[in-house]
Amino acid sequence: MNSILLIFVLIVIATTSFIVGRRRALHSVGGIIKDLHSLPNHYGWFSALAGFLPGLIIILIWIMFGGTLVDNITLAALGEEIRNLSDFDRTLYMNDIRNLAVQDAISRPVTETLKSAAQYYSRTQENIFWIFALSAIGISTVSAFFGIKKVSPELRSRNLLERLILYFLVVCSAIAILTTVGIVSSLIVVTLRFLEHVPLTDFLFGLKWSPQTALRPDQVGSSGSFGSIPLFAGTLLITLIALFIALPVGLLSAIYMTEFAKPKARAFFKPLLELLAGIPTVVYGFFAALVVAPAIRSSGEAIGLEIASESALAAGLVMGIMIIPLISSLSDDVISAVPQSLRDASYGLGATKTETILNIIIPSALPGIVSAFLLAASRAIGETMIVVMAAGMAANLTANPLEAVTTVTVQILALLTGDQEFDSAKTLSAFALGLALFAITLFLNFIALKIVRKYQEQYD
Amino acid sequence: MTDITPNNSHNIPSGTVPDFIPPHRTEKQIKQRLKKRYRKERIFKAVGLGGLISGLLALTVMVTSILTTGLSGFTESRLTIDVYMDPEIIGSLEGYSTEDRIDHLRQVNHRALIRNSLRIKFPEVKSRRDIFALQKLVSSGSRDEVRQKLMKSDDVIGTTIPMDLLASSTVDMYLKGQISRDVDQSERKISDKQLAWLDIMASEGRIIKGFNWKFLSSGDSREPELAGIWGAAMGSFLTLLVTLAIAFPIGVSSALYLEEFAPRNKWTDLIEININNLAAVPSIIFGLLGLAIFLNVFNMPRSAPLVGGMTLALMTLPTIIISARAAIRAVPPSIRDAAIGMGASKIQTQFHHVLPLSMPGIMTGTIIGMAQALGETAPLLMIGMVAFIVDVPEGVMDAATALPVQIFLWADSPERGFMEKTSAAIIVLLIFLVLMNSLAIWMRHKFEKRW
Amino acid sequence: MDKAAVTTVQDLVQPTIRATNVNIYYDDTHAIKDVNLDIPPKAVTALIGPSGCGKSTFLRSINRMNDTIPSCRMTGQITLYGDDIYDKKIDVVQLRARVGMVFQKPNPFPKSIYDNVAYGPRIHGLANSDADLDNIVFNSLQKSGLWDEVKDRLDTPGTALSGGQRQRLCIARTIAINPEVILMDEPCSALDPIATAIIEELITELKERFTIVIVTHSMQQAARVSQKTAFFHLGKILEFGDTSEIFTNPKVEKTKDYITGRYG
Incomplete structure (x- = not known):
């Protein structure tokens, strides 16, 4: 039983x-x-x-x-x-x-x-x-x-029942809060345990990341180093490459679709771009490893450049493709939200479409575009599978996109998959990285949502 | 065109000035200026189109590269070999009961049966190494095929039956043209001798290609030619079942509360901000949550679809809540007023009128959320749904893996034979996702109400 | 259609705008039916009529704003000083520089007051220098009666002004491109009575320099500001003539009913 x-x-x-x-x-x-x-x-x-x-x-x-x-x-x-x-x-x-x-x-x-x-x-x-x-x-x-x-x-059984249902609804809506509490508390508790092993300053400002703690005390380098700077540098590098690709492409697509494309063309293109958003990240990761990385490598060889088979460029490029639909659909929304009256005013003065877009629409939609940018950045920072499959594990502190770098998410995954003992600094450090990641993305989202909300109020 | 940057040092005249008469422009000057403005327009439009096209181009390249590598994953190669059911190897069945006979036939050295049959086919092969290479032509899984044949009826003992045995992954890849015979033998996995044997078999029409049903119906394997996605698909299915069972009722309930019952105060504001932020938390963080809370605090089983489903449920919850709120908000107030005017209680109004009317919208959001969950990998890796599991899971507590995780595992595996399997698995996953999303779009169109 | 009414005005002056047999359709809706109208120069012509009668649609066809609506089709001819504005050779951008428009809802750009006014001159290249541009802005703001109110805060956003000030800013913005015609689409409908009075006064001043066509559903406003009035009903012009004439002695029964408030 x-x-x-x-x-x-x-x-x-x-x-x-x-x-x-x-x-x-x-x-x-x-x-x-x-x-x-x-x-x-x-x-x-x-x-x-x-x-x-x-x-x-x-x-x-x-x-x-x-x-x-x-x-x-x-x-x-x-x-x-x-x-x-x-x-x-x-x-x-x-x-x-x-x-x-x-x-x-x-x-x-x-x-x-x-x-x-x-x-x-x-x-x-x-x-x-x-x-x-x-x-x-x-x-x-x-x-x-x-x-x-x-x-x-x-x-009054109906009233009693209904009160019960209402309580149930309240409890359900509190689950979202509980989830956040669960995330924050579990991350903080484990991070505090991690900080018993490694000082906070070492973690935040250390330049070397090699989390292997030795199995035997007499092994060389028995204490691992937990400087997170290389990880954040790698994350930043890949995120920048991704945004460098996605921002212009996404924004231009949104502008073209909202302002130039005929309704029929728009009805055809928009779902296609949204299809990109529906593709799982593991597929992008495989695409990066299967097609993009070898292509970059061989084109590098053609001009005499030595490029690692896992490079920041390959991961960043594919991640950029992944966030194109995010940027384009968010920009699409904010550009469409610019009131028609502003377009009319500009056309009424004899402005061309381009002049209207560049001088009126983009400046008006700028807050929304900025928040789209922030959301995309937060998405790129938190993305895991693409970097796991294409960026590599080497914690290099470099700004060269042709080298292999590692990211926060890759390390979290690497530290926590496979056999783990829940007390080594190595395992615990994953939660410290998780906390940092959570804080950064939360901050970016929060700012982005604030900007959007303010922007919406402007045109309500 | 004049530079349109704001000019902050305005040299505005004081007092009254005469009317400003714009500088005279000749017809030609105006025309020229217009021409310039239109050129700019054309360029800008082209750039915009370029942006759109490059986005779509990326999509096309990705889909084609996966299709071209993956479609061959759905076919397999078989070699027709006359298998001699050698009574000497099978041994005597004298005096066995029916059950013992079957048990005995299960344990026969089927490998040796295949080896002998191959040696009969190629009598000139003598050295141990060559025999080994010869045997390498067929998959290690082919002995199961012989075993099944034998167990079905023992009448075959002593006879020679032509059987289509599964070719090994290397042979399969050579036959699919993924290994070229033009390179030196040391640089390919298939030797010249093996190629010669294959040529003979090909000339005798003993090489057959067929649809790889195993790929759809069996679990994972170390051998690419035997590996299938059924186990992972079942894992995904069970995980999604748990996700749906948790996220749907909770999501709809909280949407209903927030939209219809909650007072507008700090607390509900907090919930709202919280839900919006939760929607953008990286999925790997949810994996950490699942690991820390479900596995380490509640001691739930690792690798189980139950835990995977719970983790993904928390992740999908914001999507469902947000879309359910939008759907509920779209029901016009007049319907609520009508129900309340008839003397229905607020809860009755919600359950009899608002919820049924908003259900298509809620379902659409739920399907999209489920599609997201189906493609999610990272959180499942964190809670251990990443182990090599051959058995097809049967319940939510069994160790399992999921489709995207299987893709990740195969993509990581060094055998080249897994590459087409990875792409093929991606094709299957994408088909599911496209189906789910089309269903969502169809529902949105079908039930879209214009109030 | 009362042809007699049209012919009487035609003889007076050479019209700025002449519409001949204009028909406008939205998809299957026939919004404007066989409209003929001559708009005289340096005067205010009011288009009145019950809502949905097509007066705004007709107004928007004069500077081809309807081009931005994909489902909108038009037949017939509209000329500006004899040029067919729907001719292929006419450039719509150029046309709109000649026929400016003020909209129902004040819609300043989310830019500074200065940049709002300077926008048109900049895109059309009307200023040779910064000083020219300053001059245009100053003149336009002064003519729209806004100068004294905003001279100290030219760099604050135009959206920060009050409703009436915003609408005058939009008028200043239109004046700045020195158009020949200004179209006004119910410019006061979103404003309070005081702001409305200021705008009406402004319109009266502006007609000295510009040909003005105004759509309004306030008959009092039409009576106060216009010299000519066209009465639209169900997409047709039922009556057109001197404002004083139409309001005191309407020839058509429907006009009379409308003016006396039987329907609206």
């Missing part, structure tokens, strides 16, 4: 409760619905939820905290020596017990102690689950009983 089966039992209780509650409401007025405050179904739902919700809450508590509870009970039953282990080793030990309990592979030889611990773990887990399950069923039944008893013609 598991949680899903338990929920099924609760649904059965709720259904029964629905039927009984509804019938009770009808009976109480002798079948004359109009004498009820709410519709019969409202009474049914009221009774059903009375039976379902308390049990559901208990199940949720089990799902969220049951594991920790079982862990702690098992730990308490284990010997002193286990409890006195470091946090890290204890976690590993618990992992092995858990894995052994479900007959999974574990990281150490299976000893008798471990076996009995695993058995104890399974037993405890089962017992605790039953305690939760029985209390959920019991409380649900009792609550359903009281809910049904409360049903009377005067009960």
